[in-house]
Amino acid sequence: MAVSETTTRASPLSDAAYTAFVEVAWDRHLRVATLLTGDAHRAEELLQDCLVELYVRWPRVSKSGDPHAYLRRMLVNGNVSWWRRRRRELLTAETPDRADPLSAPREPHEELRRALLALPRQQRAVVVLRHFDDLTEKAVAAALGCTVGTVGTVKSQHFRAMARLRELLHPVGLDEPKEAAL
Amino acid sequence: MSMEQDPLSVALRDLADRQTVPAAPVEQVLRRGRRAKRVRAAGLTAVGAAAAAVVAGALGIGGAAPPEPAPGVAVSSEAVLTPTMRLAAAADRTARNTFRLKWTYVISQRGGADAKEIYVGAFDPVHRRGYLNGPVSGMTQRFIGDDAYVWRGKWQKRPGRPTDAAVGTYGAPGQLSALELSTAPGTFLKKLQALGKVTYVGRSGSGGAAVERYSFTYANRARPRRARSRSPPT
Numbered sequence: 112m113a114v115s116e117t118t119t120r121a122s123p124l125s126d127a128a129y130t131a132f133v134e135v136a137w138d139r140h141l142r143v144a145t146l147l148t149g150d151a152h153r154a155e156e157l158l159q160d161c162l163v164e165l166y167v168r169w170p171r172v173s174k175s176g177d178p179h180a181y182l183r184r185m186l187v188n189g190n191v192s193w194w195r196r197r198r199r200e201l202l203t204a205e206t207p208d209r210a211d212p213l214s215a216p217r218e219p220h221e222e223l224r225r226a227l228l229a230l231p232r233q234q235r236a237v238v239v240l241r242h243f244d245d246l247t248e249k250a251v252a253a254a255l256g257c258t259v260g261t262v263g264t265v266k267s268q269h270f271r272a273m274a275r276l277r278e279l280l281h282p283v284g285l286d287e288p289k290e291a292a293l
Numbered sequence: 294m295s296m297e298q299d300p301l302s303v304a305l306r307d308l309a310d311r312q313t314v315p316a317a318p319v320e321q322v323l324r325r326g327r328r329a330k331r332v333r334a335a336g337l338t339a340v341g342a343a344a345a346a347v348v349a350g351a352l353g354i355g356g357a358a359p360p361e362p363a364p365g366v367a368v369s370s371e372a373v374l375t376p377t378m379r380l381a382a383a384a385d386r387t388a389r390n391t392f393r394l395k396w397t398y399v400i401s402q403r404g405g406a407d408a409k410e411i412y413v414g415a416f417d418p419v420h421r422r423g424y425l426n427g428p429v430s431g432m433t434q435r436f437i438g439d440d441a442y443v444w445r446g447k448w449q450k451r452p453g454r455p456t457d458a459a460v461g462t463y464g465a466p467g468q469l470s471a472l473e474l475s476t477a478p479g480t481f482l483k484k485l486q487a488l489g490k491v492t493y494v495g496r497s498g499s500g501g502a503a504v505e506r507y508s509f510t511y512a513n514r515a516r517p518r519r520a521r522s523r524s525p526p527t
Contacts, residue, residue, distance in 0.1 A: 126323065129323075129326075130319050130323065133317050133319050133322055134317050134319060136317075137314070137316075137317030137318075138314055138317070141312075141314050142309035142310075142312060142314070143309075145309065145312050146305065146308070146309060151312055155315070159318060159321070159322060159325075162322045162326070163322055163325040163326045163329055164329070165326075166322065166323070166325075166326025166327070166329065166330065167326060167329050167330050167333060169326075219304070220304075220307065220308050220311060223304050223305070223308055224308060238301070238305075239305065242299060242301045242302040242305050243302065243305040243306065243309060245302070276301070
């Protein structure tokens with residue numbers, strides 16, 4: 112009876128390419144992760160988890176096209192599933208994932224951060240990917256995944272998100288993203 | 294107005310720029326990634342020399358008749374049927390009964406923590422069918438006649454000799470074949486007897502639903518191999 116064996120040695124070339132990717136991706140995607148999660152520590156944890164998973168799939172992902180797009184999708188999905196897992200734990204010290212607009216401080220950056228957190232996670236992802244990462248609607252659809260990843264869905268999610276942001280934000284130049292291209 | 298000039302875009306970039314970005318934790322990510330890759334690979338194939346596997350199995354064999362000594366085994370009126378004798382009798386009856394199996398490998402490796410693989414299956418020697426699920430969720434093997442199939446996103450016929458379909462990735466060569474559980478269960482059980490310790494756990498249920506339970510353990514020591522270069526331990 113044969114016992115099959117695989118070699119799990121890391122390929123030096125593959126690791127070098129992956130390392131180079133991580134150094135670029137960390138800076139590029141950590142800010143996105145922070146805007147998605149609302150918390151810098153959670154963002155680092157989420158991004159690191161996604162990069163670890165990406166390492167396992169690196170031979171396939173690096174050949175198939177754009178590893179940044181793949182990582183972006185993992186971040187969006189990872190943020191949603193991360194909260195589903197955490198919700199099962201009793202976290203008495205955990206800050207809520209929704210801002211209370213009535214108690215929000217007036218400082219504009221904090222106000223924007225809380226307003227973003229008040230959005231449902233998919234709408235938040237659409238806003239961040241469109242307005243921060245500057246992705247096209249098609250690219251945002253790909254990042255959201257196939258189940259909701261149609262351009263029409265992105266448009267409607269974007270419309271609802273912008274309407275909600277206008278309600279939440281004080282008129283200090285942020286509530287009217289004039290002529291924002293859809 | 295492009296997204297870059299859009300006030301919301303400007304505000305989001307200002308918000309993001311307030312964050313101090315630490316250096317990329319490249320070494321940590323690589324270390325975790327390599328470990329994740331090893332764990333995943335170990336779930337699919339056998340790994341490594343110098344591994345000792347302690348195999349513990351629990352077997353439930355259906356059948357209404359109480360265990361009888363195998364032919365040729367003399368039993369005095371005062372003798373107690375030993376587990377081995379019971380299993381010998383059960384082996385003979387198993388060829389006519391369906392049975393369930395729970396198989397646990399505990400793999401002790403030098404310098405590393407024990408790893409455990411659990412397989413659960415059921416077999417029908419009469420119709421020569423069976424299945425074995427494990428060690429991770431989603432992994433499953435099917436045995437149909439003399440053929441073995443494994444699920445890898447789709448069903449694939451197991452390459453090599455059908456009897457190569459090992460129970461557990463650490464099965465010792467030439468000793469145990471999962472396919473035998475449906476084609477020749479008596480042979481399988483007799484091999485188990487020869488390998489290690491058999492314990493008769495008892496009978497549960499009654500009548501036609503009665504099940505006799507056995508547990509068995511044996512130490513499976515892999516053949517020593519030549520040392521080969523490896524990635525540095527992390």
